[in-house]
Amino acid sequence: MTTHSPEAVERVEVDLGSRSYPILVGPELLATGGEHIREVLDARRVFVVADETVAGLHLPAFQRGLEQAGLRHEAFVVPAGEHTKDFSHLERLVDRLLDAGAERRDVVAALGGGVVGDLAGFAAAVTLRGLAYVQVPTTLLAQVDSSVGGKTGINTRHGKNLVGAFHQPSLVLADTDVLDTLPARELRAGYAEVVKYGCINDAPFFAWLETNGLDVLEGRTAPRREAIVRSCRRKAGIVAEDETESTGARALLNLGHTFAHALEAECGYDGTLLHGEAVAIGLVLAAELSAELGVCPGADAARVRAHLAAAGLPTSPLDRPAVAWSVARLLDHMAHDKKVRDGRVTFVLMRGIGAAYLSREVPREAVAAVLGNALMAA
Ligand SMILES: NC(=O)c1ccc[n+]([C@@H]2O[C@H](COP(=O)([O-])OP(=O)(O)OC[C@H]3O[C@@H](n4cnc5c(N)ncnc54)[C@H](O)[C@@H]3O)[C@@H](O)[C@H]2O)c1
Numbered sequence: 155m156t157t158h159s160p161e162a163v164e165r166v167e168v169d170l171g172s173r174s175y176p177i178l179v180g181p182e183l184l185a186t187g188g189e190h191i192r193e194v195l196d197a198r199r200v201f202v203v204a205d206e207t208v209a210g211l212h213l214p215a216f217q218r219g220l221e222q223a224g225l226r227h228e229a230f231v232v233p234a235g236e237h238t239k240d241f242s243h244l245e246r247l248v249d250r251l252l253d254a255g256a257e258r259r260d261v262v263a264a265l266g267g268g269v270v271g272d273l274a275g276f277a278a279a280v281t282l283r284g285l286a287y288v289q290v291p292t293t294l295l296a297q298v299d300s301s302v303g304g305k306t307g308i309n310t311r312h313g314k315n316l317v318g319a320f321h322q323p324s325l326v327l328a329d330t331d332v333l334d335t336l337p338a339r340e341l342r343a344g345y346a347e348v349v350k351y352g353c354i355n356d357a358p359f360f361a362w363l364e365t366n367g368l369d370v371l372e373g374r375t376a377p378r379r380e381a382i383v384r385s386c387r388r389k390a391g392i393v394a395e396d397e398t399e400s401t402g403a404r405a406l407l408n409l410g411h412t413f414a415h416a417l418e419a420e421c422g423y424d425g426t427l428l429h430g431e432a433v434a435i436g437l438v439l440a441a442e443l444s445a446e447l448g449v450c451p452g453a454d455a456a457r458v459r460a461h462l463a464a465a466g467l468p469t470s471p472l473d474r475p476a477v478a479w480s481v482a483r484l485l486d487h488m489a490h491d492k493k494v495r496d497g498r499v500t501f502v503l504m505r506g507i508g509a510a511y512l513s514r515e516v517p518r519e520a521v522a523a524v525l526g527n528a529l530m531a532a
């Protein structure tokens with residue numbers, strides 16, 4: 155086994171006063187996870203939540219690390235996939251924590267992708283009115299986005315992430331080695347959220363991705379770590395400015411998501427569109443809506459589409475031709491967006507790559523026109 159120097163691990167701080175925490179990014183963090191947990195928490199016992207796939211691949215290494223650090227632990231395995239982010243699995247998980255005699259000094263560890271992170275984080279938020287938890291993200295998406303910032307929750311029949319809580323983790327351990335087992339489709343899906351940061355407020359990062367994106371996807375160590383660290387820095391900065399999405403800054407992280415959540419809801423979370431794939435299409439539609447409204451150069455919208463396509467991501471709902479897409483139904487889903495105020499959806503638009511902003515002035519007809527164009531066969 156290769157051993158890496160401690161310098162190979164980079165540290166990003168999420169600065170939230172008493173709720174601040176570090177994100178560690180680098181190799182072998184599963185093996186050293188127990189020690190890192192001990193550095194930040196006086197843990198009595200660690201309840202590890204993982205889905206079946208991740209449990210088979212990475213749970214033993216994480217458990218060994220906990221044992222080496224002298225931490226007692228217990229594992230709860232949940233089914234893989236978006237359907238697990240629901241009331242029934244939340245209830246089961248909370249019951250299992252209580253059956254195991256959870257106490258306030260126990261810690262939940264979410265070992266997995268965004269589904270496990272959101273579900274286990276929410277279970278931690280509500281069990282005994284709040285257990286500490288650590289995020290151990292194992293997908294690219296979770297390492298660059300869902301493990302950071304404390305949004306936890308589940309989907310309901312009304313839509314995506316509609317029940318949840320802001321509950322910050324005490325530590326994020328992003329072990330870059332675990333990405334070696336991640337299927338290529340999942341890796342690409344996570345890459346869409348990386349591109350999102352470039353679109354929001356980091357045009358040089360977007361340009362860097364245009365040059366280095368394929369290296370990131372192919373797993374070259376330095377560019378991959380650079381992309382993860384830079385994404386975490388961007389997200390940490392925005393979260394520190396507006397932890398609970400109350401001033402508007404954090405809503406920028408929702409770029410592309412008003413469309414994405416509607417697309418996911420329309421597919422019934424059945425895996426036709428992964429979250430990151432829906433975000434890729436959503437980024438293109440948000441850029442095209444901005445161009446349609448005359449606020450964003452068409453050339454920038456074209457760059458967003460071209461880069462996501464070059465990364466092998468879908469850029470149009472028609473990339474999933476088996477779905478009977480309908481503009482009216484997508485608009486209905488958007489009406490449940492959490493950014494609705496007085497019945498109007500707040501959109502995240504772009505004045506160009508790296509210049510996202512919020513607008514409450516987007517006419518429904520413009521959104522319908524962009525969706526209509528997207529659903530017209532090429
Ligand atoms: N809380 C937030 O801020 C936030 C941000 C972005 C996305 N999300 C949520 O995250 C979810 C999507 O997360 P995701 O894309 O990580 O999906 P996921 O958690 O479903 O993981 C994707 C698949 O990869 C498998 N997997 C995970 N790690 C693996 C590994 N190392 N090797 C092999 N297989 C592995 C999983 O078993 C699963 O089948 C969505 O529910 C989305 O809403 C939340």
Ligand SMILES: O=C(O)C(=O)C[C@@H](O)[C@H](O)[C@H](O)COP(=O)(O)O
Nearest residue numbers: 299303305314315404407408411492
């Ligand atoms: O952390 C945030 O804030 C985000 O918006 C990140 C998104 O990538 C993520 O998909 C998030 O779960 C969406 O949040 P929601 O509040 O729109 O459900």
Ligand SMILES: [Zn+2]
Nearest residue numbers: 347411429433
């Ligand atoms: Zn997202």
